[in-house]
Amino acid sequence: MIIAITAFALPKPITHGEARRIFLSTAPTYQDVPGLLRKHYILSEDGGTAGGVYLWNSRAEAQVLYTDAWRAFVREKYGTDPTVTYFDSPVMVDNVAQQVFTY
Structure with missing residues (x-):
């Protein structure tokens, strides 16, 4: 499983x-x-940074989303450029399901 975290500083x-x-x-x-x-x-608690935490099946599928068009959409909507950081997630704890998953 891949986690992508996007973030962008808001103009205000x-x-x-x-x-x-x-x-x-x-x-x-x-x-x-x-x-x-x-x-x-x-x-963020101060309201100055926004973004998203995305859970993906694969990095290849994630990269299909984060295109120049997506970056332009974010820039138009929020007035700033986003960053995207990828993480591998080999283990997940799900307290709702009361299970530990491995990938």
Whole structure:
């Protein structure tokens, strides 16, 4: 499993409510994306940084999303350029399912 973390500094801080409204407006974009298992939108406590934590089947599938067009979409929506950092996730603890998974 691959985890991709995206982040971008916002031109001005936003509130939790503003973030929720903005994130909900883009959420449909990420539904039914091949290989994407889950996306968590994230906002720093001070409201100055936003991004996402994405769980992917593979890095190859993740890289299909993070194109120049995606970067332009983020730039247009939030007024800043995103970073993308990839991590391998060989073990996951799921407290809801009360299981430990290996990949």
